[in-house]
Amino acid sequence: MKSIKGKRIVIIGSGFGGLGAACLLARAGASVTILEKNEQTGGRASVFEADGFRFDMGPSWYLMPDVFSQFFQLLGEREEDYFELERLSPSYRIFFKDTERFVDIYSDRDKDRATIESLEVGAAEKLDRYLERAKQQYEIAVRDFMYKNYRSIFDFFTWRVVTQGTKLSVFTKMQTYVARYFKSEEMQKILQYPLVFLGSSPYNTPALYNIMSHIDFRMGVFYPKRGFHAVIEALQTIAEKDGTTIRLNSEVDEIVTENGIAKAVRLATGEEIEADVVISNADMYHTEMHLLKEKKDRSFSQRYWDKRVMAPSALVLYLGVKGEIPSLRHHTLLFSKDWQKNFGEIFEHPAWPEDPSLYVCNPSKTDDVAPSGHENLFVLVPIAAGLAYDDAPLKSYTEKILTTMENHMDIPDLRKRIVYKRTFCVDDFAARYNSYKGSALGLAHTLSQTAAFRPDTKSKKVKNLYYVGAGTNPGIGMPVCLISAQLVYKRLTGDRSAGALEEL
Ligand SMILES: Cc1cc2nc3c(=O)[nH]c(=O)nc-3n(C[C@H](O)[C@H](O)[C@H](O)COP(=O)(O)OP(=O)(O)OC[C@H]3O[C@@H](n4cnc5c(N)ncnc54)[C@H](O)[C@@H]3O)c2cc1C
DSSP states (O other): OOOOTTOEEEEEOOSHHHHHHHHHHHHTTOEEEEEOSSSSSOGGGOEEEETTEEEEOSOOOBOOHHHHHHHHHHTTOOGGGTOOEEEOSSSEEEEETTTTEEEEEOSOHHHHHHHHHHHSTTHHHHHHHHHHHHHHHHHHIIIIIITOOOSSGGGTSOHHHHHHHHHTTTTSBHHHHHHHHOOSHHHHHHHHGGGGGGTOOTTTSBGGGGHHHHIIIIIOOEEETTOTHHHHHHHHHHHHHTTOEEESSOOEEEEEEETTEEEEEEETTSOEEEOSEEEEOSOHHHIIIIISOSGGGOSSOHHHHHTOOBOOEEEEEEEEEESOOTTOOSEEEEEOSOHHHHHHHHHTSOOOOSSOOEEEEOGGGTSOOSOTTEEEEEEEEEEOTTOOOOHHHHHHHHHHHHHHHHHHTTOTTHHHHEEEEEEEOHHHHHHHHOOGGGOSSSBOOOGGGSGGGSOOSBOSSSTTEEEOSTTSSSOSSHHHHHHHHHHHHHHHHTOOOSSOOOOO
């Protein structure tokens, strides 16, 4: 293994990927500096407080607890020394707009059985078979895909992956795959909705990603007390303990290169910081097309980006509400009637969704994040990346969403009870995170943007430039970005293994 002791490593961005990489590299003896453009660490997992409410700005589902635990153990740390995890029960509630009914999912085989049967006769037994396969696929993914750096597509299409993958239909489209098992639209929607976590649609995503159902139905849904920034603060504390310097309000304007080698980064203020290695945790398009000033240093052309499928952006509402909202759980989803039309408006022909699906997080059900006698809501409506708009349509669409919640989530007087409201939409994602087309999540997980086909963790053109976070492998999601940090560590230390790191 190559030593990285004493190397000057500059990381652009302090999201899960950037902080995760800092923890690993600083622990291994590198001299790490993180440069973050915003006023706080965390990237998409930022937090803000207003009028006594505390709002997580982005992630709200703590999934894949095994991946978080592996990461902390690798560092010789324990999550419980930093934050308290609570398993949610139920995991979530779903309202179906077309039938006006709701179900609670507990991620517990016995508790969920009757619910599943009520949606489709015989579905409970089919779900057992479906999830058994999803479990096998999850195990293959962890062993063969997720913790692996790809040097060519042959690293992806290994004999084992091709034979086992074909047997398990992982290359079939998700919609087709789920329809083979379940006839009712409600069951199909329940098994397809987790794709939204990956910024994808069942019509363009391989069934490989039904591993999400194993994660959702069998592993359970957790919540870190004090919110998701508590996890970011844990990573920050660990990184700083090993000497990482974090500079906030420090926007990088250029990765300075000489003959295909990154020599330094230049801040917007003009200050230059020298580096032996540069790792960008910033948006991949932003890094390639804005921070690398010369075409010859870019791994991808504008033409490449024009053909990419971006994950949706979102309209997010942060609401402070007076009084209790009994119809909501910690996580509540509302599924639209015409799923195909809704995904069409998000991916094919961008428009404000006419009949939107939406998601509401109500963390005050579990945590002390609102003033007494109030509740704290985070409402997320997936919207096409790059959607152009101005104030008036944004305002009227926000009203439409609040009316939809009143009518279909059993909160008849919601608007009258709102005491705090902040709106965050496509342009805000672009401005706050330098996100391409204002996507909330980055590159979608289509087959041609997965594994060996996704931008690599290492630049093809600049020798000592690396990428970490949702834009590279394995992809979107907090735990997945922590895996990405391990991939960069492996690249820098010359570790070619396929599985999770066992020691630093
Ligand atoms: C609304 C929303 C809900 C989500 N829900 C979930 C969920 O429930 N569960 C889950 O697991 N995941 C969820 N995700 C996805 C998850 O949050 C992201 O995949 C993950 O946090 C991305 O981390 P990252 O390492 O890619 O960095 P990011 O979080 O994207 O951070 C990158 C950092 O780089 C900084 N930066 C950009 N340009 C520059 C520059 N030029 N100079 C300096 N700094 C720069 C940015 O300010 C930012 O802080 C959600 C995301 C969003 C937006």
